[in-house]
Amino acid sequence: AQSVAQPEDQVNVAEGNPLTVKCTYSVSGNPYLFWYVQYPNRGLQFLLKYITGDNLVKGSYGFEAEFNKSQTSFHLKKPSALVSDSALYFCAVRDSRGREYGNKLVFGAGTILRVKS
Amino acid sequence: SAVISQKPSRDICQRGTSLTIQCQVDSQVTMMFWYRQQPGQSLTLIATANQGSEATYESGFVIDKFPISRPNLTFSTLTVSNMSPEDSSIYLCSVEAGYSGNTIYFGEGSWLTVV
Numbered sequence: 326a327q328s329v330a331q332p333e334d335q336v337n338v339a340e341g342n343p344l345t346v347k348c349t350y351s352v353s354g355n356p357y358l359f360w361y362v363q364y365p366n367r368g369l370q371f372l373l374k375y376i377t378g379d380n381l382v383k384g385s386y387g388f389e390a391e392f393n394k395s396q397t398s399f400h401l402k403k404p405s406a407l408v409s410d411s412a413l414y415f416c417a418v419r420d421s422r423g424r425e426y427g428n429k430l431v432f433g434a435g436t437i438l439r440v441k442s
Numbered sequence: 443s444a445v446i447s448q449k450p451s452r453d454i455c456q457r458g459t460s461l462t463i464q465c466q467v468d469s470q471v472t473m474m475f476w477y478r479q480q481p482g483q484s485l486t487l488i489a490t491a492n493q494g495s496e497a498t499y500e501s502g503f504v505i506d507k508f509p510i511s512r513p514n515l516t517f518s519t520l521t522v523s524n525m526s527p528e529d530s531s532i533y534l535c536s537v538e539a540g541y542s543g544n545t546i547y548f549g550e551g552s553w554l555t556v557v
Contacts, residue, residue, distance in 0.1 A: 357544050359545070359546075361548070366553075367550060367551075368532075368534055368548045368549055368550035368551040369485070369534065369536075369548040370548075371443065371545055371546075371547060371548075374543075374544070374545055376543065376544055415484065415485070419544065421544075429475075429487050429490070429500075430475075430487070430536075430546050431487075432484045432485045432486075433484065434483075434484045435484050
């Protein structure tokens, strides 16, 4: 079964500084990896994904993430944080092998990102 | 991405009652899922809503408590039955379409408070 670990409950960063939100995963097959963001009182918004190919993927709002197979990590990054980036961020994983292997989307516990001006 | 509409967006319910949440998608999708997000928690998959057949439930969730319907490729309902305060959560409908490249998209959620 797949699982995701987000080791930080909260990340604090000053506006304009780079940010990193960490994620490691475990899955039997090849991983499909995702980042979602949840703003207060809102549903989940898709940010970016890694399916195959280039290990560095770019997504919405200037975010990017790097897939590292040897470290089983998929950390979310942004070169320059904005106050408006403050939200709850979820990393999620699916098994690429399909429904017969239980390819449900499994979420990490979430990381609160606080960007201060 | 698909546009996913959920009703109700919020509700306050009396314990012991049942509430049905509707999920409407603006295009045909291959898969629909229902997730629960308890206060301050992550998302947990309740079940996969199968078109024309019984839903597939995850461990810890049963049909009597969370009956699900999916009569067509754009619509699903989740009922939370015999509610207790522990059922106070956000319930999120999510979809995967053939064109979405394995991405699952989420609705805005239905925020239920049981009193």
